[in-house]
Structures are given as structure tokens and as C-alpha cells.
Amino acid sequence: MENVIDPQVRLKTELTFYLRGTGTRAGEGGEEAKAGRYGSWPQKIQSQQKNAKKQAGQKKQGHDQKAAAKGALVYTCTVCRTQMPDPKTFKQHFENKYPKTPLPPELADVQA
Numbered sequence: 660m661e662n663v664i665d666p667q668v669r670l671k672t673e674l675t676f677y678l679r680g681t682g683t684r685a686g687e688g689g690e691e692a693k694a695g696r697y698g699s700w701p702q703k704i705q706s707q708q709k710n711a712k713k714q715a716g717q718k719k720q721g722h723d724q725k726a727a728a729k730g731a732l733v734y735t736c737t738v739c740r741t742q743m744p745d746p747k748t749f750k751q752h753f754e755n756k757y758p759k760t761p762l763p764p765e766l767a768d769v770q771a
Contacts (some may be wrong), residue, residue, distance in 0.1 A: 737763055 732742035734749040738757055743749045746769045753766060 731744050734743045734746060735741070736743070736749065736752060736756075738753075738760065741752065743752060746766065750762070750766045750769045753760070753762060
């Protein structure tokens with residue numbers, strides 16, 4: 660009996676190796692298969708070291724987006740405890756969500 664391979668399976672296998680860019684079949688290896696998207700292993704290691712230095716530098720700066728965003732939310736709704744950045748937004752929120760509830764004293768003089 661002859662070793663018959665389904666044409667669709669063969670086409671899929673050939674396409675997989677072509678798209679990987681290895682130019683070799685499975686098991687044959689080859690330097691281009693090992694290198695991946697980098698030209699060579701030293702380049703990959705160099706790139707990883709550069710990225711590690713960059714990440715360490717960013718951590719040393721101490722800029723935290725979450726802390727900055729949380730610090731900007733200074734007004735808190737007395738009913739639902741939602742935080743807002745400015746009194747104008749707070750007043751709009753209060754008027755739209757709670758029209759029957761009287762405005763808090765800090766919102767009485769705010770122009771919306």
C-alpha cells in the first residue's frame with residue numbers, strides 16, 4: 660500500500676512552513692528557523708538587555724498613572740460615592756441622577 664497524504668493536509672503543512680519563513684521542513688532545523696524574527700541570537704539577547712534597562716528606568720521615575728488619576732478625583736457624590744474631577748461635573752451628575760434630592764451646599768454656587 661502506498662503512503663497517501665490528503666492534498667488539503669499537505670497544502671496546509673506547506674503553507675505553515677512558508678508562513679513561518681523558515682524555508683525548511685520540520686526536523687531539518689536551520690539557522691533561520693532558530694533566529695526567528697531577529698537576525699541572530701546575539702541580536703536577540705542585546706535587544707532583551709536594552710528592553711530590561713528601559714523598563715528599569717521607567718520604574719525608577721516613579722510616575723504612576725493610577726495614583727495621578729485617583730488624585731484628580733476630588734469630589735465624591737454623597738449618595739452613590741462616585742468620584743468626579745471637578746464641581747461642574749459633580750453638579751451635572753447630581754442634577755441628572757437625583758433630581759428630587761436637594762443639592763449639597765458645596766454645589767449651590769457652582770455654574771453648570
